[in-house]
Amino acid sequence: MRPVLELAAQLVRRRPPPAVGQTPAVEVHRENKMRLLRYRARPEGTAFKTPVLLVPSLINRHYVLDLMPGKSFVEHLVAQGHDVHIIDWGTPGPEDRFLTFDDITGTYLGRALKRTGESSPDGKVHVLGYCLGGTLAAIHAGAHPGRFASFVALAAPVAFHDEGLVSTWTRQEGFDLQALVDGAGNVPWQLMQAAFQMLRPTLPLAKAVSVVDKFWNDEFLDGFFALETWGNDNVSFPGQAYRQYVEELYRKDALVKDAFTLHGKPVRLSNITCPLLSITFEHDNIVPVSSAAPLLGRVGSADKERIHLPGGHVGAVVSRAASRGLWPKISAFWAKRDAR
């Protein structure tokens, strides 16, 4: 058994590192660590007038949406003729411990919207927010809805008093938030990764068994290692923003209670009147359905839809099934609502 495992380990080590985030893009704006990237259009040009802005989570790398050639949501959108932009939040430095939601959601996201809107006839943008990126986009739209042509909330939490482990953990009394932020500055990604691993502690073992099971399937291994590369390439959370995140969102559930403010302006989900597509996943243990689904009932949009799909938080977005089901649905949602 041992020689077989050693051989397997050697073969894995010899594999070239996965080529992630390969769709060609240019940087169109940079502010502090945030970069706004615009993907090169397909050779025949774009087919739609309204550009798309993808807002990934603050604590994960943006390239999960552009995982690898053939398994890339971005590549799919570009091929359909969308003008795609994405925010790369970058890696916060020690000085970014002072960044607040006002800076991130108000200033940086606001600027990304403006820059993206420059290529739009009416300055409006189709926005897709994934995970925490969806929360950030919802907060921005709740205060400044003007630039949103439509909003796709992809597994985006808005109600935080759920029964999930992260919610339970952050709301328990023994957890001294101020001590964490004072001591750590930015909340270390290792701590957050450990928290996510606690959601399913047996997952590493299950992954190992999957690898052994499909060891001779190169396509599976390519995708697996690309996803593992992404999963282990995390970003620390700016300290002050994390304090607000836990205090205001998890503990006070301020977003659904209309008690959150952005640059002093009240954030009301009912201010969101653009077309809305809310996407939730059945086996999402990072953003439970009960946390993402309430958005639909709280927005002021007349044109709103919800898609509920099987699968987990990441797998359902990057899998082959997603490329056949979810991605075309999102593209069609935007195509139907393109600027005239």
Add this chain to the structure above:
Amino acid sequence: MAWDQFKKGFDRWENTTAEYLETVMKNRTVLEPAGKLLSAAFRARARVHGTLSGAWESLGLPTRRDQERTLHALNQLQSRLLDLEEKLDALNKKDE
């Protein structure tokens, strides 16, 4: 065949164990001491940093926190300048 049997058994075990561990992790008797331990560790870290910064400051030197604040202020300034540029552009366009 043997592998398939093992895989089925493993999947069943993994599901049951994961559900059990989730219940354990959510239990207050596990969460509270873990939270307190973590908080104590970060409090100690903050105290060490505070003591070191105090010593550094007494020599009249800028502390790490001072440098972080300055860099943050520069970043804020960059954003303000970009805001101003946007406003000027908008005014210029209006004049044209």
